[in-house]
Amino acid sequence: MKKLEITDGIHMLTMNVEDILFEGMWDIANGVTLNSYIVQGEKIAIIDGVIGWDGIPETLYKNLEEIGVEPQNIDYLIVNHMEPDHSGWISNFRKIKDDFTIICTDKAAKMVASFYGEDKIRIVKEGDTLDLGKGKVLSFHPVPNVHWPDTMYTYERDTKTLFSCDMFGTFGRMGDHYFDDELTPEEIDFFESEGIRYYSNIMATFTGNLRKAIEKAKALEVNIIAPGHGPVYRKNPQKIIDDYSRYSLYAEGVGKNEITILWGSMYGMTAKAVDFVEGILQREGIKYNKLEMPLESESEMVAAVFRSAGVIIAAPTYEYKLFPPVAAALNELGRKRIIGKLAFRFGSYGWSGGAERELNEIVERNRMNWDFLESVEFEGAPKEEDLKKVEARVLELIQKMKEKVVE
Ligand SMILES: Cc1cc2nc3c(=O)[nH]c(=O)nc-3n(C[C@H](O)[C@H](O)[C@H](O)COP(=O)(O)O)c2cc1C
Numbered sequence: 001m002k003k004l005e006i007t008d009g010i011h012m013l014t015m016n017v018e019d020i021l022f023e024g025m026w027d028i029a030n031g032v033t034l035n036s037y038i039v040q041g042e043k044i045a046i047i048d049g050v051i052g053w054d055g056i057p058e059t060l061y062k063n064l065e066e067i068g069v070e071p072q073n074i075d076y077l078i079v080n081h082m083e084p085d086h087s088g089w090i091s092n093f094r095k096i097k098d099d100f101t102i103i104c105t106d107k108a109a110k111m112v113a114s115f116y117g118e119d120k121i122r123i124v125k126e127g128d129t130l131d132l133g134k135g136k137v138l139s140f141h142p143v144p145n146v147h148w149p150d151t152m153y154t155y156e157r158d159t160k161t162l163f164s165c166d167m168f169g170t171f172g173r174m175g176d177h178y179f180d181d182e183l184t185p186e187e188i189d190f191f192e193s194e195g196i197r198y199y200s201n202i203m204a205t206f207t208g209n210l211r212k213a214i215e216k217a218k219a220l221e222v223n224i225i226a227p228g229h230g231p232v233y234r235k236n237p238q239k240i241i242d243d244y245s246r247y248s249l250y251a252e253g254v255g256k257n258e259i260t261i262l263w264g265s266m267y268g269m270t271a272k273a274v275d276f277v278e279g280i281l282q283r284e285g286i287k288y289n290k291l292e293m294p295l296e297s298e299s300e301m302v303a304a305v306f307r308s309a310g311v312i313i314a315a316p317t318y319e320y321k322l323f324p325p326v327a328a329a330l331n332e333l334g335r336k337r338i339i340g341k342l343a344f345r346f347g348s349y350g351w352s353g354g355a356e357r358e359l360n361e362i363v364e365r366n367r368m369n370w371d372f373l374e375s376v377e378f379e380g381a382p383k384e385e386d387l388k389k390v391e392a393r394v395l396e397l398i399q400k401m402k403e404k405v406v407e
C-alpha cells in the first residue's frame with residue numbers, strides 16, 4: 001500500500017490488486033488499484049476504503065499513523081458507493097474504533113445496514129455539507145446508477161477536489177506514478193486502454209446515467225479529480241472528463257479507426273474466410289483485433305468491440321443456431337448496451353443454416369440497433385465466389401466506418 005499527499009490536508013492510500021476476477025467475472029489482465037482518501041480538518045474523514053482488505057485492522061493503524069492520523073480520531077466514514085470493493089473494510093474498522101458516523105446516500109444506507117449491520121448513519125442529499133474545520137468543507141452530490149443506485153460524489157470546497165469513486169476510474173495497476181502529470185507517454189496509452197476496458201466492462205450499461213454524472217462534474221469547479229481506481233488528475237482534470245465523454249460515444253456506435261473480428265470455428269471452414277479477411281485488412285492498412293471465441297477473455301472481447309468503429313462477426317451454424325461462443329459474446333455486448341455498431345457477418349453451414357436467424361434474434365432482443373451489411377453464408381468451405389463477396393463487404397465496411405471514427 002502506498003501513501004501520498006494529494007494536496008494540503010488530503011492523503012491517498014492506494015493498493016494494486018492483481019489476480020482477482022473483478023465483480024467475480026472480469027479477468028483483468030493488468031490489475032486494478034483501489035484508492036482511499038483521508039481529509040483532515042479538525043475532524044477527520046475517510047472517503048471510500050481499501051484498508052483492511054487483508055482483514056487485519058492493524059494494517060490500518062500502521063498506514064494511518066504513517067501519515068500522521070490517529071485511527072481513534074477518525075470521525076466520519078464516507079461511503080460514496082456501497083460496492084464492497086470500497087466498503088468491505090467497514091467491519092474491520094469497527095474492530096478498532098466504535099464511535100464513527102457513516103455518511104452516504106439513502107440508497108447506500110439501506111445496503112450498509114443489510115450488508116454490514118451498521119446503523120450509525122447520516123444520510124445526505126444533493127448539496128448537503130459537512131464542515132470538518134480548518135477550512136475543509138465537504139459537500140455531497142448523488143450520481144445515481146454510476147454503476148450502482150447509491151453512488152455519490154464527495155467534493156471538498158477548499159481544495160476543489162472531487163472524490164468521484166467509480167466515476168472517472170480505470171483498470172490497470174499503478175507503478176511509481178500516481179498523478180496525471182507524472183505519467184509517461186506509455187502510461188498515458190496504458191490508461192487509455194485500461195480506461196476503455198473499465199468503462200466497457202463496468203460502466204457501459206449505464207451510459208445515460210454517466211452522461212448526467214459528467215454534467216454534474218462539469219457544474220462543479222474542479223481542480224483535482226480523485227477517483228476510487230487509477231490515477232489522480234491534478235494538472236488537467238478536464239482530460240478524464242473528456243475521455244469519459246468520448247467513451248460514452250463508443251457505447252453508442254462510434255469508435256477508434258479499427259476493426260474487431262469476433263470469430264469462432266469448429267473445423268476451420270469459417271476460419272479460412274477469416275484468414276482471407278485478415279489479408280484484406282493488412283493490404284488496406286487497417287488496424288484490427290482478432291478475437292477467437294471462446295478462447296478470448298470476456299473482458300478483452302467487450303473492450304475491443306466497444307472501442308472499434310467496425311465489427312466483423314465470423315461464425316458458423318451450430319445446431320440450427322449461431323455458434324454458441326459467438327452468440328454468448330453478442331448477448332454480453334447487448335447486455336452491456338453497446339449499441340449502434342457497424343457490422344458484417346459471414347460464416348459456414350453444412351445442412352440448412354440457422355446462424356443468421358439467431359444473430360438477428362439476439363440483435364433484436366437486446367435492442368442493439370447494429371447496422372449490418374448483408375451477410376455472406378457459404379456451404380462447407382468458402383469458394384472463390386464466396387470470398388469475392390466477403391471481400392466486397394469488407395471493403396464496404398472500411399468505407400462506411402470512416403463516418404464512425406472518433407479518436
Ligand atoms: C455440432 C455441430 C452442429 C451443427 N449444426 C448445424 C446446423 O444446425 N445447421 C447447419 O446448416 N449446419 C450445422 N453444422 C455444420 C456446420 O455448420 C458446418 O460443418 C460448417 O462448415 C462448420 O464451419 P466451421 O468449420 O467454421 O465450424 C453443425 C456442425 C456441428 C459440428
Ligand SMILES: [Fe+2]
Nearest residue numbers: 081083147166
Ligand atoms: Fe463499483
Ligand SMILES: [Fe+2]
Nearest residue numbers: 085086166228
Ligand atoms: Fe469500484
